[in-house]
Amino acid sequence: MLTEISTLQLALSFIFILVLLIISKIKGLSNQGLIIVASLRMTIQLIITGYLLKYILKSDSPWITVLILIIMEAFAIFNVYKRSKVKSIKLKELIAICFIGSSLVSIFYYIIVVVGVRPWYDPRYFITVSGMLIGNTMTGMSLAINSYKNSLNDQRDTIESALMLGAKPKDAVLRISREAFSSAILPTLNSMLGMGIVLLPGMMTGQILSGTDPMSAILYQITIMIAIVGTVGITTSIFTSLAYKAFFNDREQILF
Known part of the structure; x- marks a missing residue:
């Protein structure tokens, strides 16, 4: 049986992004904005897609x-x-x-x-x-x-x-x-x-x-x-x- 992912667990997964931002900053890169935008955009797009799919998958x-x-x-x-x-x-x-x-x-x-x-x-x-x-x-x-x-x-x-x-x-x-x-x-x-x-x-x-x-x-x-x-x-x-x-x-x- 599939283990459900809670909102808290979703939030905890963003620790990986935080670590990536720190590494990027230490290395003197200027892509922190891109990392944040890409992560947030991906999350929002997939959540919207999820709600749409709940309706679409029931359609015949x-x-x-x-x-x-x-x-x-x-x-x-x-x-x-x-x-x-x-x-x-x-x-x-x-x-x-x-x-x-x-x-x-x-x-x-x-x-x-x-x-x-x-x-x-x-x-x-x-x-x-x-x-x-x-x-x-x-x-x-x-x-x-x-x-x-x-x-x-x-x-x-x-x-x-x-x-x-x-x-x-x-x-x-x-x-x-x-x-x-x-x-x-x-x-x-x-x-x-x-x-x-x-x-x-x-x-x-x-x-x-x-x-x-x-x-x-x-x-x-x-x-x-x-x-x-x-x-x-x-x-x-x-x-x-x-x-x-x-x-x-x-x-x-x-x-x-």
Whole structure:
């Protein structure tokens, strides 16, 4: 049976944040404000989400599930724009298309084919799975974009020289595309390498704490991690393969 967390116990957990603030101050860092804001924002957002989920999980309407999915997709894409400081309309459109297309296909495939949820819009499965896939894809896309932009800026002279010699933009940035893709999937792959030995992932831990058979929880964790790395890989692969269209103009000049 799951042990309930009281308000006092929640407050006591913030001792970890206090210790982190002290360490940060001793080391002369200036990120104390960020630590406090991140901790409070996370707490408030999750509490609000908890109250909403109590209502949503009781719903049997596909429209509510779809509405939540749209909100999650929009919020994730907005976060990608913000994290990567994306200003170009063309780049924003490419990000949105890659993100929405790949994540939706992955979500529905996992829910309907892999897990076989009936009905497919059961919020208990759909919303939690969507959150994990969309959240990890958001991180992967941000890493891919930042890596692509940084490499493009660092290697600008080399790329322009290749273009002058007759190379097409797609070929001139091929190495950058590969590096950006590798950067995007590396964190997920590293997590997978340590799972079961170093790390007990959140989804599996939560199921075990709630009384689920460990083997059942492990099988769920394996399938969701494979789905996550696949979704991140597909989305960032498509993006990095097409990104040159947004970073070059019709005259094959770098746009930034």
